[in-house]
Amino acid sequence: MSAELGLPANENGVDQKVLAAFPLCDVTEEDLRQNPQFCQLLTALAHHVDKMGLTGPLKTELEKAEQKLMSQRRVWLQSESLTGALQEMIQDHKVRKRHAAVPPDQSTFYETVEKCLLVARCARLLDPSDTTEKDRPSVLALTPQRVTEFMPSANSVERMKQILPAALEEHLSKKCFTFLCYYQPECENRNQSPERKTLSHLTAQLKQSKKKAEDLKERSREKRALLQRQTRLGLSEMIQCVRLMQSFILENRLKFQVDLDRDKLDYFEGKCELISQKIKAEMVAVRLETYTVDSISAHKEIRKSLQSELRSCQAEKNSVESKLFSFEILGKEFEALAEEYGKLRQEIDVKNWALKEFATYDDQ
Template sequence: MVAQCVKQMDVSSDSSEDHSGVLGLTAERVKRQMPPEQEVLEMKQRLPSELLQHLKKKAVSILTYYQPEWENESEGLRSVKLSKLPELLDTEQKRAKSLTEKNRENGTLLQRQTHTYLSELLKCMNILQCLILDLRLKAQKDLDRKKIEYFEAKCEIGLQKIRAEMLEVQLDTYTRDKIAAHKKITEKLKVELKSSEVDKQAVESKLASFEIYGKDFEALAEEYSRLQQEIGTKSWALKEFST
């Protein structure tokens, strides 16, 4: 680099023009700032060994990280293990890559299992709802109709909660990057959400007749209000998902 500076600032002897040089420096002054040739030679001779020591120190640090017990072993065994360090690092890199891929697969599997679980739970809730209605109608024919509707409303709230969870899982699964490949699924979500809104309005009209039940009605009304807010939130999320 110094030689390049000297060459750039070199002034021809036959030139009569005054040259100021780079940053006001002359070639002679730059040469005076250069270290002695002997020091340069010694530095060149010393540099490979120092670089080797530095690289060895780095290798030792890496090996100690993976095998802490290495510090108490003999020098010969250390050298053998250092020679196998590239192989060890390559193995660790492959293992990390394998774990990353496995985690990704497990995440996908978990989403599928969650969706399947919620679907099965929804079926069970539908069966439970039918059993409750059948039991009430057969065993207690004279039971007040309002109480039957009250239990129906409670089951309906459970169904609405499960549908809301299913919508949330689907919204998390089908992100903005997958919209082009899942356009039909987006349309299906819109239909399901619209159906949930209709069901919500139907349950809301039923709940209006349950005020005579006191605290139980208040708890149910609070739960329904929370569910209504949750459906509103998912409606907004679906709207953002479709834009």
């Protein structure tokens, strides 16, 4: 493969030669090294196609088509340029006519030119092309032949044709000189007559500038493709570096994670112990502030009285429990007697209350 390309047996040189032969192909040197058969295919294709991927016959046909298109475009541009120049002349005449007096023959000339342009434009718009239907209804029932009836008189047209070349040449000469002054500002301070020689060289200068701009554009495109490849390679290298850093960080993190966790555990244990001691100290301080000597003695007296009451209540509870136990031994018969006793006690209480009420009533 190196021999076919006329290069020494160097893989990098071969890869660069292949990439230079196909600048529009989105392939890197790494792709070519990983796919040697694809590299051989591209090397073989480099002898049959150009940098744009075109074969010899196809390139010839494309050049012929471009030449034909350029000739047709040139004809169209000539017509459009001539029409535009005439429109500019008419517009300039209208501006001059508004600001100053204009000779009548000059006004007649420009009016004739304007009418001829308008009629020609209408006739061209009404004339069906080869791609449209011939039997399509015309606009407002107008035909090109009907529109041509509005042309100025033959004498006016003939006089216009005689004056038009000189007027058009003068207008174009002024435009060219204006463009020359824009392209070469130093020409504006000179006399206009000597610069007519320079106008003949203006086309060559423009072609040279255009060629220079195209060369710069081509070099810029090549540099952009090279920059894209270098950027892609740089990004791939950066991705590999990031992966290596991630693996390194992960390994070191797993290695030192145990020691880090142990240190954290010791730290939190010490912190918890410190907080618990602080809580105990605060509790002692609160107790010292709350319980003074007088309050402690008073609490002792209260405790003694409560304990004595507790003992009396406990003794009463024991006696009641013994009575309940004795009642439980008597069984269900005692329950009936107890209920009857309760009812009798209620009746006695009611009768005692009634006697008291009667006694108070008798006293009154």
